[in-house]
Amino acid sequence: MLIKDSIIKQPRHTYTFPQAKEKIxxxxxxxxxxxxxxxxxxxxxxxxxxxxxxxxxxxxFFADNYKSEPDIILSFLEVLHNYKYLYHFNGKTFDIxxxxxxxxxxxxxxxxxxxxxxxxxxxIYSIDLxxxxxxxxxLLSIQxxxxxxxxxxxxxxxxxxxxxxxxxxxYSQYMQFKLIAPDKAPELEKLLLLHNHDDIMHMLxxxxxxxxxxLFSAGNNITITDITPGSSQHINITFRHNIQIxxxxxxxxxxPSSKEETxxxxxxxxxxxxxxxxxxxxxxxxxxxxxxxGYKKAAASKCYEAKEGIFVPSLTLIQPESYNTQYYxxxxxxxxxxxxxxERVDIYNPFWSSYVQLQLGAFIHKKAK
Numbered sequence: 321m322l323i324k325d326s327i328i329k330q331p332r333h334t335y336t337f338p339q340a341k342e343k344i345x346x347x348x349x350x351x352x353x354x355x356x357x358x359x360x361x362x363x364x365x366x367x368x369x370x371x372x373x374x375x376x377x378x379x380x381f382f383a384d385n386y387k388s389e390p391d392i393i394l395s396f397l398e399v400l401h402n403y404k405y406l407y408h409f410n411g412k413t414f415d416i417x418x419x420x421x422x423x424x425x426x427x428x429x430x431x432x433x434x435x436x437x438x439x440x441x442x443x444i445y446s447i448d449l450x451x452x453x454x455x456x457x458x459l460l461s462i463q464x465x466x467x468x469x470x471x472x473x474x475x476x477x478x479x480x481x482x483x484x485x486x487x488x489x490x491y492s493q494y495m496q497f498k499l500i501a502p503d504k505a506p507e508l509e510k511l512l513l514l515h516n517h518d519d520i521m522h523m524l525x526x527x528x529x530x531x532x533x534x535l536f537s538a539g540n541n542i543t544i545t546d547i548t549p550g551s552s553q554h555i556n557i558t559f560r561h562n563i564q565i566x567x568x569x570x571x572x573x574x575x576p577s578s579k580e581e582t583x584x585x586x587x588x589x590x591x592x593x594x595x596x597x598x599x600x601x602x603x604x605x606x607x608x609x610x611x612x613x614g615y616k617k618a619a620a621s622k623c624y625e626a627k628e629g630i631f632v633p634s635l636t637l638i639q640p641e642s643y644n645t646q647y648y649x650x651x652x653x654x655x656x657x658x659x660x661x662x663e664r665v666d667i668y669n670p671f672w673s674s675y676v677q678l679q680l681g682a683f684i685h686k687k688a689k
Contacts, residue, residue, distance in 0.1 A: 321388040321395070324380040324513055327373060328521050333474055333528035333566040341369040345403035347396065348519045349415045350512070352488050356421035361389050362491055364396045364419075365516040367523070368403065378520055380513055386495070390426040393419060400434050409467050409523060410450040412441075453529050459684055460532065460569055467519065470526050474566055480511075480518040487515055528566040535563045535592070536683045542676060544667040550600050554586070555632070557599045557676055568592055573683055575633050576654035583649055585633050588679065599676055604631040608647035608657055621651035631657035632675070635682035640674030 337344060346367035353359025362383040370377040379399075381392040396419070400406065408415055416438050423430060430438065440446040454465045462473050471478060482490065494508040534540060546558040569592050575585045586602035608631055609624040631647060634656050639646060646656040661669050 321391045322380075322382040322384045322509075323395075324382060326378045326517065327370065328367075328376050328378060328524075330375075331521070331524040331528075332476060333525045334564060335524070335527040335531060336564065337527070339405050342371060343404040344369065344407060345400060345405065346407045346520050346523050347400075347411070347415070348408065348516060348523075349418060350484060350487065350491075350516050351418060352491060354414070356418045356425070360386070361392060361418065361422055363512065363516050364392050365520045366396065366399055367520045368399070376521075376524065378517055380516055382509075382513065384498070384509070389422065390428060393422055393426070393428055397428070397430050397434050400437065401431060404437075405445055405447060406437050407447045407449065407523060407527070409519070409526070410448065412446065412448045412451065416446070449523060449526055449530075452533070453526070455685055456529065456532055459536075459571060460529070467522070467526060470529060471522050474525055474528070476522060476525055478518045478522065480515045482511065482515050484515070487512060525566075528564075531563050531565050532569075533684075535561060535565055535597075536680050540677060540680060542673055542680075544672045544676065545596070547665050547667055547672065553603045553605075554589075554600045555603060557601060557672060558596065559599070559673075559676055560596050562595070565592060565594065568594070571683065573635065575635060578649050578655055579653050580649045585655060588633075588635065590680075590683070599679060601632050601679070603660075604633060604657055605629075606631075608649060608659075609651075610645055610647050611651055624651075627659060630660045632660065633657050634675070635679050638678055640671065640678055 348365050349361060350363035350365075351359050351361050360383070363380060365378060365380045367376055367378045369375075381395045383389060383392055420438060422428075437445045443451065450465060450467075453470065456462070457465055460473075463469065468478070468483070490508055490511055494505055494512060497505040497508060540561060540563065542559045542561050544557060544559050546556075548556050548558075550556040569590075571590045572587050573590075574587045578585065585604065588602065589600040591598045591600070607626055607628045609626055611621075612623040612625070627647060637646070637656055640658075645659065647659060648656055658671070658675065661671050
């Protein structure tokens with residue numbers, strides 16, 4: 321077994337992990353096929369934060385002979401024992417089941433800590449980047465959630481030009497060259513190591529895409545900085561956020577259709593910068609109804625108070641804490657509205673920060689597990 325160590329430079333895109341970096345381990349495997357019963361594991365690459373040099377450290381366990389497979393697995397488990405969180409890309413579907421099947425084959429029994437991490441299904445200790453990023457594809461206009469596609473979306477072009485499938489024949493040729501042409505084997509070894517190295521290294525960049533989950537969180541800490549009239553009967557709400565997103569995005573989201581189909585509601589738009597964003601919200605002019613929550617004899621649909629004015633629609637029926645009166649076009653409609661506060665241009669009115677937070681939280685669904 322060959323062990324290759326390298327220290328990587330600062331990633332292009334940074335991400336503030338919710339866990340302590342010193343407790344995180346990244347990993348990725350390379351195999352000669354998809355089935356653990358009909359293929360071989362020839363490399364496990366890991367990455368951890370090295371406190372001594374304040375940088376990420378990559379270590380690769382490489383099978384330079386056909387007897388190294390169990391040694392590679394044991395080396396990985398020995399390191400995993402010291403880490404609480406395991407990050408990977410599609411590891412729950414492929415990498416982890418593959419390793420566990422190989423453990424059965426060789427009679428390797430991972431300790432209780434390793435098993436609890438590897439068998440975690442809730443993205444608490446075993447964090448699958450693909451499962452977390454895939455729900456963001458449509459919102460971010462990402463065509464493919466493959467790791468190299470995500471890298472290109474982030475503007476990263478790697479030196480490695482191979483995919484895992486193409487490297488199967490490269491590894492086979494490498495093992496042949498070790499016997500019949502030893503002088504040619506090192507070059508192929510470099511290709512094999514480079515692919516695994518880049519897969520792991522760029523997981524750090526890919527992690528930055530997770531910051532959009534934080535941006536679109538209803539609990540995100542924001543500060544309203546400006547409220548101005550926009551085009552097509554919209555108002556533009558500018559706010560600062562404390563999320564370091566890797567790339568500016570422009571998102572359009574339609575409101576749910578009202579039961580009263582003759583009354584269209586324009587879309588809501590969001591344009592983000594690195595540390596600020598603008599939420600463009602349509603205004604609704606007209607007469608809406610506030611339906612009383614309690615009633616005795618009259619039908620609920622008849623118990624309302626009409627109000628004429630200017631309103632803003634909401635993507636969610638959840639009420640902001642600072643503003644409780646919801647207005648509707650018709651009873652139990654799919655979209656609700658809020659009357660503009662009298663001081664509607666006052667950026668310090670708590671309604672606006674609550675309103676924006678709720679709209680952001682409604683842009684995407686909950687994280688996948």
